[in-house]
Amino acid sequence: MDTASRHVVVIGGGISGLSSAFYLHKFSVEQGMDLTISVIERDQHFGGQFMTLHKDGFVIEKGPDSFHAPNESMMELISDLDLEDELVAASSDLDRTYILHRGELQKLPQGISLGIPTHIKPLFKTNLLSFPGKLRAGMDLFIPKRMDDYDESVGSFLERRLGQEVLENIAEPLLTGIYAGDTYKLSLQATFPQFGEIEKTHGSLIRGMKSIAGTRGPLDLSGPSDDVQTSKRLTFRQGMQSIAHSLVHYLHPQVNLIQNTCVTAIERVEKSLEDAEARNTYQIVLDSGKVLSAAAVILTTPTYVASPWLEPYVSTRMLDHVHYISVANIVMGFDAADIPQPLEGSGFLVPRKEKRNITACTWTSNKWPHTTPEGKVMLRLYVGREGDEHNVDLPDEQMIELVRKDLREVLGIEAAPVLTEITRLKDSMPQYPVGHLNALERLREEMAVELPGIEVAGSGYEGVEVPDCVRQGRNAAAKIIQFIQ
Numbered sequence: 001m002d003t004a005s006r007h008v009v010v011i012g013g014g015i016s017g018l019s020s021a022f023y024l025h026k027f028s029v030e031q032g033m034d035l036t037i038s039v040i041e042r043d044q045h046f047g048g049q050f051m052t053l054h055k056d057g058f059v060i061e062k063g064p065d066s067f068h069a070p071n072e073s074m075m076e077l078i079s080d081l082d083l084e085d086e087l088v089a090a091s092s093d094l095d096r097t098y099i100l101h102r103g104e105l106q107k108l109p110q111g112i113s114l115g116i117p118t119h120i121k122p123l124f125k126t127n128l129l130s131f132p133g134k135l136r137a138g139m140d141l142f143i144p145k146r147m148d149d150y151d152e153s154v155g156s157f158l159e160r161r162l163g164q165e166v167l168e169n170i171a172e173p174l175l176t177g178i179y180a181g182d183t184y185k186l187s188l189q190a191t192f193p194q195f196g197e198i199e200k201t202h203g204s205l206i207r208g209m210k211s212i213a214g215t216r217g218p219l220d221l222s223g224p225s226d227d228v229q230t231s232k233r234l235t236f237r238q239g240m241q242s243i244a245h246s247l248v249h250y251l252h253p254q255v256n257l258i259q260n261t262c263v264t265a266i267e268r269v270e271k272s273l274e275d276a277e278a279r280n281t282y283q284i285v286l287d288s289g290k291v292l293s294a295a296a297v298i299l300t301t302p303t304y305v306a307s308p309w310l311e312p313y314v315s316t317r318m319l320d321h322v323h324y325i326s327v328a329n330i331v332m333g334f335d336a337a338d339i340p341q342p343l344e345g346s347g348f349l350v351p352r353k354e355k356r357n358i359t360a361c362t363w364t365s366n367k368w369p370h371t372t373p374e375g376k377v378m379l380r381l382y383v384g385r386e387g388d389e390h391n392v393d394l395p396d397e398q399m400i401e402l403v404r405k406d407l408r409e410v411l412g413i414e415a416a417p418v419l420t421e422i423t424r425l426k427d428s429m430p431q432y433p434v435g436h437l438n439a440l441e442r443l444r445e446e447m448a449v450e451l452p453g454i455e456v457a458g459s460g461y462e463g464v465e466v467p468d469c470v471r472q473g474r475n476a477a478a479k480i481i482q483f484i485q
Contacts, residue, residue: 014048052239096345
């Protein structure tokens, strides 16, 4: 076996790429394969958006601050990396989340899950909906289920089941925190397929969500405390960057980690006509002029980065149709004495119709008490969503001024923060259009013929949350191992 035939190149060193490399190595060792693995990252650091800053006693997340639990892929990786004892659960005193409605904070009705009510009674008590809006939401119990299997937008689905007011006042601001998108453009099957399955099974979305609420059991982990075992959100004591650092530490002696390097092209090298057993190999052209030969490649970059590499061989229309949104988060630390009212709960969300500068505000010191020094309060504010990205590009001073204006008017905070950290995540939030999964299936079918041994994975394809990216990296690695065998 020559060098190229046992070399796998992973392009992209974020969580998807590092997970791919980890499982490539793990599976190859388990199966006794002699595999060479290289990971190419264009930036100085590996980990992508996983960036944790420790400053003045604060633990500041510049990217994702936590992940949803339980999740089999995520917990398997954490176990493999011996990170169980680093897990921290979100504070148990977080039963209150607020939504800004007509300039006032209103408590989210009890029993809301991903914007979907699981109980009718709290819904009828809320000030977030008019009386006709409440009646329309209750009609979900009687509206027949859709009989076909065609994809539709998240917005059209939720409006059809629960009405426009629930969508605009409750569901949309909650779901914006995940995708930052326009719900009328987002594919239901690619983002929240469980909603469609619930409708098929139960008819009513409310009835179905109620039946599955609270059914999860504790995590299958031996070390962590009870609150970690049962929490819906988890993070790491030293920040989310812990998992990226652990992956890099594990991979460093086993894998070629190449940073500050861009790929300019992927060239297919045709197999020899004289050798019927031979396979295509690939030439990975780097910006330095160096060329790497490989039997297989895993692409974990955004779709708009991967598209030019694949376009000479397959249709990249699907990749080009995934639009990316730019967002920013602003972390502010305050002296607790400067907060004029008690901050109870986890924070508040801002519907589009409120026309504010921010889309949400997390009371981080409440949600994750270990991140904030005693006597301080930390808030994490979010800017940017589909159709409203202009503030992301403002100079720091202007962005801070706009964010502080919202804090004054909503929370009455007049004092200047003792700490401010701004992170802009340009073109970071992929928007899956209606029909996305079918288009992805067609792309993969074409790649299997024209580019065998090349896999795609990452947030641009099958889920944007951290466990989604880990799962995709693992699955891509398994496919490559099978291909090389």
